[in-house]
């Protein structure tokens with residue numbers, strides 16, 4: 001193979017990678033950007049207040065701040081243009097003693113909220129996959 | 142021939158009636174229970190009830206527990222399943238409970254209609270029945286939340302109602318105990334956001350055709366260590382498409398026993414109801430070749 005050919009071959013590969021990464025939507029985009037994320041988080045917080053199984057946990061929460069913080073965190077996790085500057089998950093939820101059951105109830109509410117925000121099944125699962133490993137830091141704190 | 146039955150002999154008609162009744166109850170119950178009276182685990186995470194009454198898929202027990210109870214909650218399932226192959230039909234009913242998402246207790250009865258071979262072979266019965274009592278304990282892990290899979294250990298105690306036919310085929314015992322170890326994991330991100338479930342089960346058993354043809358045999362009266370597996374994909378939040386494979390022993394000289402497989406789709410309209418349809422390939426059964434056919438299961442859960 002001639003060197004020129006190799007060069008153009010390499011060039012082609014680099015180009016296709018660049019175009020792939022430009023075309024590939026981030027999860028952030030799939031979630032509907034900041035608008036979609038805000039919609040789903042606002043809904044999830046609203047429903048959490050209405051669900052008698054976990055409402056007591058949210059009794060003293062500052063909802064405006066909570067929505068901003070969780071939205072930022074999801075934006076950050078989904079490769080959006082945000083930094084999450086909040087505290088660690090175990091600190092934030094310490095003293096709440098969130099049970100396994102309450103965690104699942106909240107996750108189900110988040111899934112419903114994502115459906116409400118017209119987020120597709122596959123995008124929903126990609127976000128859930130990012131949240132699921134946090135359970136150990138959140139429950140029983 | 143008279144024999145004392147430890148387990149009451151339910152006639153086939155009564156069994157079918159019971160199946161129908163349970164099915165009706167499931168539909169009524171599923172439409173009327175308050176959402177808050179159901180367990181907290183996520184939809185479909187209890188799997189369905191496999192043919193021996195344990196939580197799993199069509200023919201394979203998984204490491205998951207039945208119903209939706211999380212820690213500090215109870216869950217449970219009632220099921221009715223009907224399988225119809227070229228020459229046989231198998232009907233099952235059963236119930237199970239899960240305590241604290243840790244321990245499963247299950248009870249199921251199975252009836253295999255063998256009209257197709259009873260007459261030609263001059264067998265004393267035209268059906269084979271057994272009862273299966275099971276216990277399963279979660280050892281560690283969580284289906285969704287931990288890196289390791291959920292791993293459970295299970296026992297199924299099986300007892301034939303009537304041993305005349307199994308004895309004629311060369312079976313040694315009218316009862317037996319299966320032990321199994323199951324590992325199940327669901328990857329949420331799966332393939333491009335479609336969650337993928339994998340299950341592996343290893344079983345130690347002497348059961349011929351689930352135990353319906355007794356336990357142990359003239360060819361082999363020792364335990365077999367067998368592999369069972371399932372793969373599934375959650376096409377939607379409420380729709381699981383999957384494939385099961387189950388190795389089988391081969392203990393009887395009168396007829397060979399084949400591995401089983403099925404392709405299933407389970408629909409979970411809500412946490413109180415699931416409907417599973419499957420296509421099964423059960424191979425040769427008691428001399429009848431290539432038994433394939435449909436499988437339908439209706440389950441109520443909480």
Ligand code: HEM
Nearest residue numbers: 054057058061062065066069070086092102103106131134
């Ligand atoms: C993966 C799941 C979760 C994530 C990513 C998450 C995220 C967060 C974040 C970022 C905050 C901080 C808000 C702030 O700094 O003001 C927060 C606070 C809080 N979270 Fe969570 N959380 C999760 C699960 C849960 C669950 C399961 C519950 C209860 C059932 C819960 C209840 C709360 C409450 C009550 C607060 C405090 C709000 C306040 O004091 O103002 N969270 N969560």
